Amino acid sequence: MGDTLLQRWLYDDFGLDVVELSPVGHGADLAAQVWRASTATNRYAVKWSGAGTNTGHQVAAYLGDSGLPGVPEVVRTVEGGLWTFHGKKKRLTVTPWIDGRRAADGGLTVEQWSQYGVLLRRVHDAEPPARLRDALPKQSHIVARVPGLAAEVRERVSEPQDEVEAELAGLWARYAGTIDVLLADDPPVPEGPRVVCHGDPHLGNVLVAEDGLQLIDWDDVILAPREQDLMFMLGGMGEVGPTTAEQVEAFLSGYGPHVVDENAVRYYRHIRAREDVVLWSHQALTGPDREDCVRITRGILAEGLAALAVEAC
Structure with a gap:
C-alpha cells in the first residue's frame, strides 16, 4: 500500500x-x-x-x-x-x-517492574460496561488456527527444501517429545473469576515514556482469569519478561494481593507455548526473517516457555 x-x-x-x-x-x-x-x-x-x-x-x-x-x-x-x-x-x-523506548530493548528497572505491576492490576480491576464485557472473547483467537499450521509445518520439515527448513526440521526432531506434549490435549481449563486481560503483556508491548509505562497493542484482549496475563511474569518469557527473582518480586509487590492459581498458570503457559512454537516455526517457513524465527523457536523449545510448560506437566 x-x-x-x-x-x-x-x-x-x-x-x-x-x-x-x-x-x-x-x-x-x-x-x-x-x-x-x-x-x-x-x-x-x-x-x-x-x-x-x-x-x-x-x-x-x-x-x-x-x-x-x-x-x-x-x-x-x-x-x-x-x-x-x-x-x-x-x-x-x-x-x-508516544515518545519512548520499547521495554523489550532495554528491560525495566526494579522500580519500573513494580510500576508495571500497578498498571496491570488497574487493567484487571477495570469494570467495563456489561455489553462490552459480554462481547470479549473467552479464549485466544489463535487457538483454532494452530492445528492446521502445525500440520503444515510437519509436512514441510519432513522434506526440507533449503538450509533454514533443514535447521527447523532438526529442531522438530530433537524436541519431538516436547512438541507432541504441547499439541496434545490441554490441561484443565481454569474456572476462576474472569477479568479483562491484555492477553499479550510482554515487554514488546510496553513503552517506557517520560510520564511512565504505556501498555500498547490490545489486539489480543480476552476475558480470563488474571493468570492469563500473570503467566508472562512467572517464568519462561526470557528477555521479554522478568529475568531475576528481584524483578518478579517487584512486579508482584506492585500488583498487590492475589493468590496465584498455579493450575491456571500451567494452562495459559501451555496454550501460549504451543502457539509460539507453531507460529514462529511457520514464520520460519514463510518469512520474513526466517533465520531469526528459527533462533526464536530454538530458544522457546530449549529453555523458554515450551520447556517450562512441559516440565510442569
Whole structure:
C-alpha cells in the first residue's frame, strides 16, 4: 500500500492532514502494519491490522477514556467511531504517538517492574460496561488456527527444501517429545473469576515514556482469569519478561494481593507455548526473517516457555 493512499484514508476517515509517514518495524504480527504519522502539529501511531478482534480496540478506548494511567487514548474517526475498515476487512486505527523506548530493548528497572505491576492490576480491576464485557472473547483467537499450521509445518520439515527448513526440521526432531506434549490435549481449563486481560503483556508491548509505562497493542484482549496475563511474569518469557527473582518480586509487590492459581498458570503457559512454537516455526517457513524465527523457536523449545510448560506437566 502506498503512502498516498494511506494519507487519503487518514484524512477522509480521521480528519488528519498527514505530511509524513514512517513505517515502524517492530512486532511479530504479520497481519498488521504500523506507521508513525506526522501532521503539522502532532504525531500519531497508525495501525492497519487484520489480527485479533474489534473488542480489543474497544477495551483500549474504554480504559483510555476512563483515564487509566498507562493506556493510550484512542483517536476517533470523523464520525466518532474507533476504526474504519479497508482492504480485506482490516481495521485502521489511530492513537497519539508516544515518545519512548520499547521495554523489550532495554528491560525495566526494579522500580519500573513494580510500576508495571500497578498498571496491570488497574487493567484487571477495570469494570467495563456489561455489553462490552459480554462481547470479549473467552479464549485466544489463535487457538483454532494452530492445528492446521502445525500440520503444515510437519509436512514441510519432513522434506526440507533449503538450509533454514533443514535447521527447523532438526529442531522438530530433537524436541519431538516436547512438541507432541504441547499439541496434545490441554490441561484443565481454569474456572476462576474472569477479568479483562491484555492477553499479550510482554515487554514488546510496553513503552517506557517520560510520564511512565504505556501498555500498547490490545489486539489480543480476552476475558480470563488474571493468570492469563500473570503467566508472562512467572517464568519462561526470557528477555521479554522478568529475568531475576528481584524483578518478579517487584512486579508482584506492585500488583498487590492475589493468590496465584498455579493450575491456571500451567494452562495459559501451555496454550501460549504451543502457539509460539507453531507460529514462529511457520514464520520460519514463510518469512520474513526466517533465520531469526528459527533462533526464536530454538530458544522457546530449549529453555523458554515450551520447556517450562512441559516440565510442569
